[in-house]
Amino acid sequence: MKRQPGSDLPETRQAALERSVIYRGFADAFRRPDGGCDVLDETLIPPPPPNARKAFVDAFDEAISKSACSLHEAAHSTRDQMDLFEELVRWYDHFGLRRTDTAELPDHISVQLEFMHFLTHQEYLHGDEPEAAETLRSAQREFLSRHLMPLAQSIEEKCRDDLGRYSALADQLPAYLALELERRGTD
Amino acid sequence: MSDRQVAMVIDLNKCIGCQTCTIACKTMWTSKEGMEGMWWNTVSTAPGEGTPKGWEQMGGGFRDGKAQPGRLPKQSEFGDPWEFNYEETLFGGDPHATLKPSGGDPDWGTNWDEDVGGGEYPNSFFFYIPRICNHCTKPACMEACPRGAIFKRDEDGIVLINEDHCRGFRFCQEACPYKEIYYNAVTGKSQKCLFCLPRMEEGVATACSRQCPGRVRFLGFLDDEDGPIHKLVYDHKVALPLHPEYETEPNVFYIPPLAPPSFDAEGNPTEEDRIPITYLMSLFGGEVVEALETLKAEKAARKRGEPSELMDTLISRNWVDLFGPFNKSPKDIEAMRLMEGGQLGTAQ
Amino acid sequence: MTAALSRRSFLKAGALGAAGLAMPDFVARTASSLEALAATPPPEFTSFLDVYRKQWTWDKTVRGTHMINCWYQAHCAFDVYVRDGLVFREEQAAEYQQLRPELPDMNPRGCQKGCCFSHRMYEPTRLKYPIRRVGERGSGQWERVTWEEALDDIADSFLDVVTEEGTDRVIWDLGPDINIGAANAAQARFAQLTHSICLDSNSSNGDGHRGAFETFGNIYMERGIEDYFYSDVILVWGANPVYTSIPNAHFFTEARYNGTDVVVISPDYSASAIKADLWVPVKPGTDAALALTIAHLIVEGDHVDKAFVSEQTDLPLLVRQDTGAFLTEADLDGGDEESFVMVDAAGGFHIAERKTLDLDGVEPDLDATLDVTLDDGTQVAVRTVYSLLKERLATYTPEAASEMCGTAPGLIRRLADMVINARALSNVAGSSMNKYFHGNLTERAMILIWVLLGQMGKPGSGYSAFGFLANDGWEDYVSGLRIPERMAFGTELGLDLLWDLAKGESSEIFFKKMATTNFTDPGSTLPVWSSSALFWHVHGGIVDLAEDAKKWIPGLKQPVREAINSALHKNWIPLQPAPDREPRILFHYCANPIRSVRGSQKLLEVLWPKLVKTVVIDFRMTTTAQHADYVLPAAAWYETTDHKWVTPLVPYNHVTNKAVEPLGESQNDFWIITMLAKHIQKRAQERGITSIDSHLGKEIVLDNLYEDMTMDGAYSEHDVDKAAGAILEYSSNLSHVSWEEQKEKGFARYSQIGLSPLSIGNAGELKEDEPFIPLTYHTKDKQPYPTQTRRIQFYLDHPVYLEYDEYLPRFKAPPQMGGDYPLTMTGGHTRWSVHGVWQDSRHMQRLNRGQPYMVISAEDAAERGISDGDWMRCFNDVGEFTVRSKVSPAARPGATIMWHAWENYHFPGRKGPRDVSPSPLNPVELAGDHPHLKFGMLEGQPGTFDRDTRIEIERLSDEEAARL
Structure with missing residues (x-):
């Protein structure tokens, strides 16, 4: 049975809930030109521009646009793509998850963010169980530092800065992840 | 010395340089982090620099039983694993954008001098030489390792690095005269060809052997008198180790290459060999002369319609006969650990 | 980033209202739902390394192959290993039966390319959703669109064009990878229902x-490997x-041992x-001289198989x-x-039979000269x-030929001896000539050798x-x-043709004639075909490049x-659309003309401005896709189920099974083309368009197109x-093994050559336990050839x-295409790609040089001060x-090699070898x-030629090279 969010939650669980929602917002925002708008603050991440579908391609589809910055970790890493897929699938697999048939490739940033959405949601549910909470935190820590943060930083570095919402996304994600890592460092 | 020794014979007359073995090995073993620049299996055009570039001048091995100094090959000598500038330039309308390796024009790669070879046109000559770890009877790498991390398995003579013990000192890399050991900068360990141990243990031929469309590689135990390896190495004496003078006693053997006749100054065919015999002797030792004579004589016998056990063995009409007891299909091995990360080679 | 940012700054007010799990990319593997999974405590986790070390098995393996035209080497059954909806690796199935113990x-x-296709299909060039051009063509400005939007817009353009200007304004540009399976059937059915070209x-x-066509009336002849x-x-x-025949090459190395x-x-x-046991170097494009000399020595030495040639x-x-x-x-x-007419030694005339080759005892005088x-x-x-x-051949002495082809007379004689004394002589077919x-003259000259020696239609000989099967x-x-259509198909074959059959023509001649109706016949229920070379030259302006051809081609x-x-x-050749009818819509399917067509720079200049829409269907961003209006993402070869034609060399139908879902929004070709019909029908109904007449006068029903397309x-x-x-x-030649069985096994041996016009010319019996030998219906059974004389001609x-x-046949000196320059630019298929498909694969390029290169001889390099790896200008x-x-x-x-299939974007300035290849058509090939x-x-049409291209090269200075 689903637990409802509420102010009576202990701070760590309340925080996990918020974090989980933020991850979902970022996952949506990197998946679709107009995703995540219901969650992410508009002062940090502006709403989609009128030409969102073009701007999104310009920003993020390296198969199509000459100036795009890939959202795939394989494009930013010297690692072999299949090995990276294998590692990521093993991560997801370990925590009981399986790709849907229509999912993006496992190294896509939205998939990685969605995985963090899951782990933080689980932390919100199990935050009162010390062993479970610690397991989830250490997994988040390692996943962030091995995959999501380096990818987000590389995207921030390579993404054009004249693409409004999408440049903001590329800038704000590593900022948020830095907060996350800072926090995880002190857990 | 191990109790038994698996060996491989590579037929250079059948090798077409397609590098399917290289890809089979690459995708099976060396795609892990830190291994992107490794090629446990290579195919080089000979004569040429080979891989790593100029490896025959890097030392190692033994002379008169004494270990010889060697030097470390650099990653660039193996060929950098180029990344391409897809995301920067590939798909726009910019007429100046060109797809190429990131980091500038390369001047070396693992197969850089493919199909170049030597000689002077029309007396050009070249052939392909695939290489893996030789799983030597006297492994120089093993002797050089101060950690005792390298061992030779009793049951099959496969030489492995125990990564739990390896500290990445890289003495093995200096000592191996074939430069078949690689250093993983991510894990800080040395790594090399496993002779596809997890496959071989299940009766499946090595990926480089089973996936070879040229049907170039024979597998089996050296002491199996009915197997092709024994016949080719000992009975017919046509399979020779590469650079026997390194004294490590390799367990990979080569059928030396034939070539079309050379031409005289007018361009008419001569009886002279196109590949200088001195060059082949520098690779395979003096026994190559007799081995080539045997091959030519047996081919001539077949041309006259006479039987030839040697030619039948080399043809190997039934493909799986190449692999001796290692004749199973990987898909039929339920428990096969085809994608086990990082740790293979430590389980003894 | 400001220091004041906190977690909550990222959240919108009220966002926690949506605090449940929302995960489109995942399902729960170990629980009934994601919620249930989340509610379960997490598994033990210490570090990722421990996870990495866990045993990992595959979800499944399925049989697959690569739906690519690698032609002579096609195809290979693979086991495709799948985990979590991704293909991680493939390995050869290797289950082909030995035909005979010997x-x-x-x-x-x-091959190495097939063995890493799983990597290839996930590389960054892979297309994942439909895109539409928003800037100028070729500007690289695209927007993502839905299938609905893309197909509606294309359907509207289609309806505008066919109603206002005619159905022939819509052209299907079909490249080499058409599969003669379901995907291609959808395309062909669409084309025949709409009379697009x-x-x-x-x-x-x-x-x-x-050359084979001119001699045999047929090009389809290939043996079992x-x-x-x-x-x-x-x-x-x-x-x-x-x-180019990596999986087959062992038969040559092993035959040599044999x-x-x-x-x-x-x-x-x-x-x-x-x-080789003998290598014969020859000047590029002069092989006819060599062949005719061997023919001369055959005649001179009285080695002609007189019974056979008679x-x-x-x-x-x-x-x-x-x-x-x-x-x-x-x-x-x-x-x-x-x-x-033939004449016998006694001077008696005999009519050469047209229904049989059997001479019935007549012994014609081969070497007759007489007055009648x-x-x-x-x-x-x-x-x-x-x-x-014989008179013509007499001039081809080894010494004279040596002047033409550069091969030493002693070497020519040695080659001729081997050929003449061969018990069974064969050739390895390629498409270089x-x-x-x-090249037509060269091929005719080569064929002469086999025919004069009677080396045809026997084991190991021919x-x-x-190759096509x-x-x-x-x-x-x-x-x-559907029954009515099948009946119509039967009657629309044409009474003339049926009359031929009734008169006792061979089924080969019947079916080949039938195939030519595809080019002209309004009643045909097969698609309307046209020559692509002619199309590009006339509508695409490539003919402009041949203005100077008279300077290049002696005797033009x-x-x-x-x-x-x-x-x-003169109506010698049909061209559709007609020269005065400009093309409007191009669908590029399995095709990449801006990369592949010699002189393609003209297409962008001349043809593209005429087009209302250019649509590419592909799984990767090709050079042509860069210049398209829409790019529709196709499924890769492990993401759909279908089968593929082969050649008699490897007479096994090969099947690929859908191992995983198409990536992203990509869809298989069959879906894409059927959906296009659906949207055309929908828009036609919405716009009140019912039916129109095609340019050939057939009624094209637009408001019921999807029903027709899908057979209701x-x-x-x-x-x-x-x-x-x-x-x-x-299929008469594949129905003996059920589809399910073929999918399971991945391949099935054809039971016979069959009646397809694309195979029937092989004219021989395909047996279960024998390698196929072509043309035995002629050589053994004395059926006539589909030529003017009904003989090899x-x-x-x-x-x-x-x-x-x-x-x-004769020798003609190679022309100097592009001008009087010292070097011939030859080329050939690369080891590292089939067409352009692997040219930007990391694995393949790391084993190549990562960039295009031109192979030049040590001598030419030294003369020009060029070292290995230098940048050169070729002009x-x-x-x-x-x-x-x-x-x-x-x-x-004197000869350089430019291995083919680099995309334009591999070259600085996006200019490549096609920019120096004017490739004029040969007038004799236009004869009708x-x-x-x-x-x-696939035969009897004008070819295009790039191997006679003349160039000069010069080294770029370091400064120039640095600016690239």
Whole structure:
């Protein structure tokens, strides 16, 4: 049975809930030109521009646009793509998850963010169980530092800065992840 | 010395340089982090620099039983694993954008001098030489390792690095005269060809052997008198180790290459060999002369319609006969650990 | 980032209202739902390394193959290993049965490219959703659109164009990877229902085997690969099987061990030459001189198989010396104009039978020269083709030939000895010769060797030209499996054709004639085809590049443009759409003309501005896709189920199974094309458009197109698997193994050559336990050939062939395309890609040089101060491009090699070898109005040629190179 969010939650669980929602917002925002708008603050991440579908391609589809910055970790890493897929699938697999048939490739940033959405949601549910909470935190820590943060930083570095919402996304994600890592460092 | 020794014979007359073995090995073993620049299996055009570039001048091995100094090959000598500038330039309308390796024009790669070879046109000559770890009877790498991390398995003579013990000192890399050991900068360990141990243990031929469309590689135990390896190495004496003078006693053997006749100054065919015999002797030792004579004589016998056990063995009409007891299909091995990360080679 | 940011700054007010799990990319593996999974405590986790070390198994393996036209080496059954909806690796299935104990089996089949396709399909070039151009064409400005939007917009353009300007304004540009399976059936069915035009690109690609066509009336002749084991001499001539037939190459190396002599004839000491018992170096484009010399030595040494040539060829037929035409029965006594005449030693005339090759005891005089009195009383001199040929051959002594082809006389004699003394002589077919302007003459000269020696139609013996083996149920599907359509199909074949059959013509001749109706017949329920070479030259402006052709081509009688116009005017060749009807919509399917067409720079300049829409269907961003209006993402070969044609070399139908879902929003081709029909129907209904007449006068029903396309829903867009199965069920040569069984195993041996016009010319029986031998229906069963004389024909009495002195095979010096420059730019198929598909694969490029290069000889490099790896400018009168050098002693001085299939974007400035290849059409190849020199499927069309291109190269200075 689903637990409802509420102010009576202990701070760590309340925080996990918020974090989980933020991850979902970022996952949506990197998946679709107009995703995540219901969650992410508009002062940090502006709403989609009128030409969102073009701007999104310009920003993020390296198969199509000459100036795009890939959202795939394989494009930013010297690692072999299949090995990276294998590692990521093993991560997801370990925590009981399986790709849907229509999912993006496992190294896509939205998939990685969605995985963090899951782990933080689980932390919100199990935050009162010390062993479970610690397991989830250490997994988040390692996943962030091995995959999501380096990818987000590389995207921030390579993404054009004249693409409004999408440049903001590329800038704000590593900022948020830095907060996350800072926090995880002190857990 | 191990109790038994698996060996491989590579037929250079059948090798077409397609590098399917290289890809089979690459995708099976060396795609892990830190291994992107490794090629446990290579195919080089000979004569040429080979891989790593100029490896025959890097030392190692033994002379008169004494270990010889060697030097470390650099990653660039193996060929950098180029990344391409897809995301920067590939798909726009910019007429100046060109797809190429990131980091500038390369001047070396693992197969850089493919199909170049030597000689002077029309007396050009070249052939392909695939290489893996030789799983030597006297492994120089093993002797050089101060950690005792390298061992030779009793049951099959496969030489492995125990990564739990390896500290990445890289003495093995200096000592191996074939430069078949690689250093993983991510894990800080040395790594090399496993002779596809997890496959071989299940009766499946090595990926480089089973996936070879040229049907170039024979597998089996050296002491199996009915197997092709024994016949080719000992009975017919046509399979020779590469650079026997390194004294490590390799367990990979080569059928030396034939070539079309050379031409005289007018361009008419001569009886002279196109590949200088001195060059082949520098690779395979003096026994190559007799081995080539045997091959030519047996081919001539077949041309006259006479039987030839040697030619039948080399043809190997039934493909799986190449692999001796290692004749199973990987898909039929339920428990096969085809994608086990990082740790293979430590389980003894 | 400001220090004041906190977690909450990222959240919108009220966002926690949506605090549940929302995960479109994942499902729960170990629980009934994601919620249930989250509610379960997490598994133990210490560090990722421990996870990494856990045993990992596959979800499944399925049989797959690669739906690519790698032609002579096709195909290979693979096990495809799947985990979590991703393909991680593949390995050869290697389950082909040995035919006979004395023959090697085919295992394991595969190559380095197939062995990493799983990597290839996930590389960054993969397309994942439909995109629409928003900037100028080629500007790289795109927006993501939905399928709905893309298909509606394309459907509207389609309706605008066909209603306002005609159905022939819509063109399907079909590249080499058409599969003759369900995907391609959808395309062909769409085209036949809408009378849009399909481009036949075979000759344009340089694979037309024109010489075989001119000689046999047919290019389809190829043996089973194991048959090489029965040869004692194999000539690898115009082919490089070590690069292009990787899975088959072991048959050559093993045959060599079995005592066979392998001879490689090539300008460079190629990767195949190193495997030879004799290598014969030859100047590029001069092989005809070599072949004719061998033919001369055969004749001179009295080695001609007289019985064979008397029975099977036109050599005993008489030719009038006044007109150059064959002497006919009509000439003699007013009889049949299509019956030709032989004379016996006693001077008695005999009519060459047209329904059989059997001479029935007649012994024609091969070497006759005589005078005959015609029906009208005039007396003319006549000679046998053989006597004309013999006279022509006499000039080809080894010494004379050596001057032409650069091969030493002693080497020519040695080669001729091997050939003449061969018990069983075969060749390895490649398509190199078709890429030379005079390649037709070369191929005719080569064929002469086999025919004079009677080395045809026996084990290990025979000339191979063009390999193709297809199911014959495909046409049934395309024309419609519904009963009324099938009946219409039967009657629309045309009464003339049926009359032919009734008169006792062979089924080969019948079906080949039927195929030519695809080019012209309004009633046909097969798609309308047109020559792609002609299309690009006329509509695409490539003919403009040939303005200087008279300077380049000695003996050219008229400008190429005039030759084309005249051929069109005389109706020698059809072109659709007609020259005055501009194309409006191009669908590029399995095609990439801006990369592949020689002189393609003209297409963007001349053709593209005429187009309302250009649509690319592909799984990767090709050069052509960069210049498209829409790019529709196709499924990769492990993401759909279908089957693929092959060649008699490996006579197994191959199947790929859908191992995983198409990536992103990509869809299989069958779905895409069927959905296009659906949207056209929808928009037609919405716009009140019902039906129109096609340019050929057939009624095209637009508001019911989807129903027709799917045969009233029987084969909807989701039914690629069912359609693929239906095609096989209707195939006489594949229905013996059920579709389910074929999918399971991944391959099935064809039971016979079948009746497809794309295979029937192989004319032999395919047996279960024997390698296939082509043309035995002719050589053994004495069925006539589909030529003018119904015989293997070396003499062509067409006026253009007479005008150009090509009525018999001869040597003509290679033209200097692009101007009088010292180097010939040759080329060939690369080891590292099939077409462009692997040219930007990391794995393949890391084993190559990562960039295009031109191979140049050590001598030419030294003369020009060029070192290995230097940047060079390559130029001629037509254009220039920049490329790096690869200096090799294996390359022939004077000849460079540019291995093919680099995309334009691999070259600085996006100019490549096609920018210096003007590739004018050869006027003799435009000849028509002749019993067998006319259009057929994949044959009888003008080719395009790049191997005679002349260039000069110069080293770029370091400063220039640094600016690239």
